[in-house]
Amino acid sequence: MSLYAVSVFPKCMTKNFTYNTKIARGDIMSNQHPDFVLPKDFCANPREAYTIPAYFYTQQAAFEHEKERVFTNSWICMAHGSEVAQPNDYITREIIGENIVIVRGRDSVLRAFYNVCPHRGHQLLSGEGKAKNVITCPYHAWTFKLDGELAHARNCENVTNFDKDRATLFPVRLEEYAGFIFINMNPDAESVEQQLPGLQDKVFEACPDVHELKLAARFTTRTPANWKNIVDNYMECYHCEPAHPGFADSVQIDRYWHTMHGNWSLQFGYAKPSEKSFKFEEGEESSFHGFWLWPCSMFNVPPLKGMMTVIYEFPVDAETTLQNYDIYFTNEELTEDQKALIEWYRNVFRPEDLRLVESVQKGLKSRGYRGQGRIMADDKGSGISEHGIAHFHNLVAKVFQE
Known part of the structure; x- marks a missing residue:
């Protein structure tokens, strides 16, 4: 191309x-x-x-x-679907000060997350490309599966009452519509078709x-x-x-x-x-x-x-x-x-x-x-x-x- x-x-x-x-x-x-x-x-x-x-x-x-x-x-159009067509493909976009990562998982499901580590707030990914099977935070090396689940947090076994379920990536609503990718920061939003x-x-x-x-x-x-x-x-x-x-x-x-x-x-x-x-x-x-x-x-x-x-x-x-x-x-x-x-x-x-x-x-x-x-x-x-x-x-x- x-x-x-x-x-x-x-x-x-x-x-x-x-x-x-x-x-x-x-x-x-x-x-x-x-x-x-x-x-x-x-x-x-x-x-x-x-x-x-x-x-x-x-x-x-x-x-x-x-x-x-x-x-x-509101539903905001981010990209054409072809940009994240294959497993592990990802892109990032920034709007109103929020950085969003859109990634296609190994299960071929397309998801969006706030591009921020739940530990101390460091950005996880930049630009676009092919993610590894886990996303690694550059700051303290916490790792996350492509579905947002925490894979590992270093030394978590020695931290009292550490809850892995409260350390996942924060999801953003996503829909594929008319060949394009839309996100909505309101988790309770109506569908893209209802908006448009x-x-x-x-x-x-x-x-x-x-x-x-x-x-x-x-x-x-x-x-x-x-x-x-x-x-x-x-x-x-x-x-x-x-x-x-x-x-x-x-x-x-x-x-x-x-x-x-x-x-x-x-x-x-x-x-x-x-x-x-x-x-x-x-x-x-x-x-x-x-x-x-x-x-x-x-x-x-x-x-x-x-x-x-x-x-x-x-x-x-x-x-x-x-x-x-x-x-x-x-x-x-x-x-x-x-x-x-x-x-x-x-x-x-x-x-x-x-x-x-x-x-x-x-x-x-x-x-x-x-x-x-x-x-x-x-x-x-x-x-x-x-x-x-x-x-x-x-x-x-x-x-x-x-």
């Missing part, structure tokens, strides 16, 4: 919401606390909606609330070979932007023509629709061949599918057979988001056209979006920004309408109720 890897570590006025102008200008004093409450009907009517106030994107207090209300109680009803069937319809996909390239960025800023950018194609000329050259914007399905949405449209981006023969399947999954994952099925791209967001703090932009193909040996397409994503398309969200994050803190922006949702729900942002902000508002 040819794997390309790149690491780049490089901020509304509504009738029923008022805000502190100092907060909107980004110069709130440390002893002042903004009112992080939004009305229940916030953005309920997309055609009259304004965005979430800027400080929801910049203040750590808002992010701390989201950590508990959103990220520890109907999504799996649509993904299978858009990409029948989703289980056969293999990672071909990954672009990792530590993006100086709030996670909602990144989702906002994904939820509209109003910016496509001015900001993505290569992509816009392929998409038929008059045949482009964005439909809402509760906790997920689907952008669907038709494409035309372009030398600037997607090359395919006239008459071939030419549809785009773009899935947004609450809270912050995006699946993209371009107008090419056996291909998919995924944006994984792993929020770090109010103004930092770790992102993996993964490109998948069903074939292991890449064609020259596929290699060229990867380079287009790496050098053109991906940097275009990164520049946008980084600039917005700075602008949201400017004294020249009025605190909220008008959502450009038109009556027709056209390809350039921003009604998707209104839908997303309505869901976010439910997290910030009194």
Whole structure:
């Protein structure tokens, strides 16, 4: 398999919401606390909606609330199933300060654990790879089976009332869904299908070979932007023509629709061949599918057979988001056209979006920004309408109720 890897570590006025102008200008004093409450009907009517106030994107207090209300109680997509397909395969991911290890046991069962030793808190594994039959803590050499059971703790036989059953790895809920791996830090959470009803069937319809996909390239960025800023950018194609000329050259914007399905949405449209981006023969399947999954994952099925791209967001703090932009193909040996397409994503398309969200994050803190922006949702729900942002902000508002 040819794997390309790149690491780049490089901020509304509504009738029923008022805000502190100092907060909107980004110069709130440390002893002042903004009112992080939004009305229940916030953005309920997309055609009259304004965005979430800027400080929801910049203040750590808002992010701390989201950590508990959103990220520890939602299914988050971690990776494609192919990354841990064989026994002893493992990967690690970090989100909201929690490091998670996902490992396939010798029994072929996929499990997730907090990547921390129960003895003194040392991290157990890093990166990804092939685990041995036991995981050994680098600090005091406690060992754990791949199902999380304690295998051995040095000198435990001489410790009074040492309880091996209370020294296991702490599990994290995991489900494999639509070819991908999801985790939830809430042990009592509903299923992925209950959170995202109907999504799996649509993904299978858009990409029948989703289980056969293999990672071909990954672009990792530590993006100086709030996670909602990144989702906002994904939820509209109003910016496509001015900001993505290569992509816009392929998409038929008059045949482009964005439909809402509760906790997920689907952008669907038709494409035309372009030398600037997607090359395919006239008459071939030419549809785009773009899935947004609450809270912050995006699946993209371009107008090419056996291909998919995924944006994984792993929020770090109010103004930092770790992102993996993964490109998948069903074939292991890449064609020259596929290699060229990867380079287009790496050098053109991906940097275009990164520049946008980084600039917005700075602008949201400017004294020249009025605190909220008008959502450009038109009556027709056209390809350039921003009604998707209104839908997303309505869901976010439910997290910030009194």
